[in-house]
Structure formats: C-alpha cells, structure tokens
Amino acid sequence: MLPILIAYGTTEGQTRKVAQFIAERLRIRGHRVDVVDTATPAAEQVQPFYQAVIACGSLHLDRHQSSLAHFLKSNQEWLKTLPLAFFSVSLSAAMNDADSSKEVRRSADHFMQECELQPLLTRCVAGALKYTQYDYFKRVMMRLIARHHDQSGDTSHDHEYTDWAQLEADVDQFLKITGLAPTAQVA
Ligand SMILES: Cc1cc2nc3c(=O)[nH]c(=O)nc-3n(C[C@H](O)[C@H](O)[C@H](O)COP(=O)(O)O)c2cc1C
Numbered sequence: 731m732l733p734i735l736i737a738y739g740t741t742e743g744q745t746r747k748v749a750q751f752i753a754e755r756l757r758i759r760g761h762r763v764d765v766v767d768t769a770t771p772a773a774e775q776v777q778p779f780y781q782a783v784i785a786c787g788s789l790h791l792d793r794h795q796s797s798l799a800h801f802l803k804s805n806q807e808w809l810k811t812l813p814l815a816f817f818s819v820s821l822s823a824a825m826n827d828a829d830s831s832k833e834v835r836r837s838a839d840h841f842m843q844e845c846e847l848q849p850l851l852t853r854c855v856a857g858a859l860k861y862t863q864y865d866y867f868k869r870v871m872m873r874l875i876a877r878h879h880d881q882s883g884d885t886s887h888d889h890e891y892t893d894w895a896q897l898e899a900d901v902d903q904f905l906k907i908t909g910l911a912p913t914a915q916v917a
Contacts, residue, residue, distance in 0.1 A: 733762035739795025778808035824856035826889035
C-alpha cells in the first residue's frame with residue numbers, strides 16, 4: 731500500500747506539531763506516512779507515489795506559508811489526482827464567534843483556490859500563541875489581538891488552543907471519506 735503524504739508549512743512550530751500528531755494517528759491506524767516541511771530541501775525531492783495527501787499550513791496576516799503554496803502549485807498536476815485534505819491552523823479558529831469562523835474558512839478556501847486544488851476535507855484548526863518565541867513587537871501585537879478576541883494576554887508563557895480530540899476525529903473522517911479507514915472504523 732502506498733504511503734500518505736503530509737506536507738506542511740509552519741512559522742512558529744504549531745503546525746509542525748499538528749502535522750506530527752496527524753502522522754502519529756495515521757500510523758496507529760496502519761498507514762505508512764511521510765512528513766515533509768515544505769520550507770526544507772526535502773520538499774524538492776518529493777515523488778508522486780502516494781495514495782492521499784494532507785496539507786497543513788498556518789495563517790499569518792491572513793496568508794498561509796509561501797513555501798506551502800510553492801509546493802502545492804509546483805506539484806499540482808499529480809496532487810489534483812489524489813484525495814486531499816487541508817488543515818489551516820490559526821488563532822481565529824480558536825475564537826468562538828461566527829464571523830471569525832467564516833473569515834478563517836474563507837482564507838483557507840481562497841488559498842486552495844489559488845493553488846487550484848479542491849480538497850475533499852478542509853478544517854480550520856485552532857493554533858497557539860507562542861509568546862515566548864515572538865520578538866518584542868510581535869509579542870505586543872499578538873497580545874493586543876488576543877485580548878481583543880478574549881484570548882490570553884499573559885505573555886509569560888505560551889498558550890495552546892488546538893483541540894487534539896477534534897483533530898483526531900477529523901483525520902478519521904478523512905480516512906472514512908477516502909475509503910482508507912480500517913473496515914471496523916467504517917462500520
Ligand atoms: C505575526 C502573526 C500574525 C498572525 N496572523 C494571523 C491571522 O491573520 N489570522 C489568524 O487567525 N491568526 C493569525 N496568527 C496566529 C497564528 O496563525 C497561530 O499562532 C498559529 O498557531 C501559528 O502556527 P505556526 O506556529 O505553525 O506558524 C498570527 C500569528 C502571528 C505571530
């Protein structure tokens with residue numbers, strides 16, 4: 731059986747954690763998985779021998795990583811032929827209001843349209859505030875944005891909002907709609 735490819739872009743590392751979590755869940759379910767950071771030279775070596783692809787990226791100033799866009803566009807021809815899922819990681823996905831949900835979904839859909847890809851499953855995943863990794867200006871900016879949206883302004887440590895149980899359920903849903911779930915799960 732061919733492996734599943736997880737291609738991700740990250741800026742502060744939360745999407746790497748998301749990609750690794752997805753990989754671990756897929757391996758537990760018996761799949762072989764390759765995980766590739768699209769900002770590394772390994773992304774140039776990827777060959778089109780997969781049965782499904784999961785793309786993950788995060789939002790910064792309403793844009794996903796250019797490395798991810800580059801990877802998806804330059805491999806578009808064969809990616810189009812495979813079942814694809816897209817997980818878009820952001821702070822907006824952690825906010826429990828309809829406007830933020832709509833906005834973040836629009837950004838994810840727009841990114842996929844730009845890459846001329848049509849995922850079978852798109853999910854907006856709550857990310858993290860990594861205050862300890864930001865420089866001074868980023869920390870001040872993110873604190874203001876976070877507080878405006880009722881998220882934590884305590885910059886003394888990082889805050890993780892990712893719902894791992896929901897993410898696992900989303901991975902299972904992707905396996906189910908692609909027919910890659912173990913038979914017992916589909917029933
Ligand atoms: C400079 C900066 C800009 C950001 N811009 C957005 C944004 O436009 N929309 C949003 O929902 N989240 C935004 N975020 C939150 C990130 O999407 C969130 O922290 C995510 O977990 C980052 O994932 P990563 O660690 O994989 O890069 C921003 C974060 C930073 C530091």
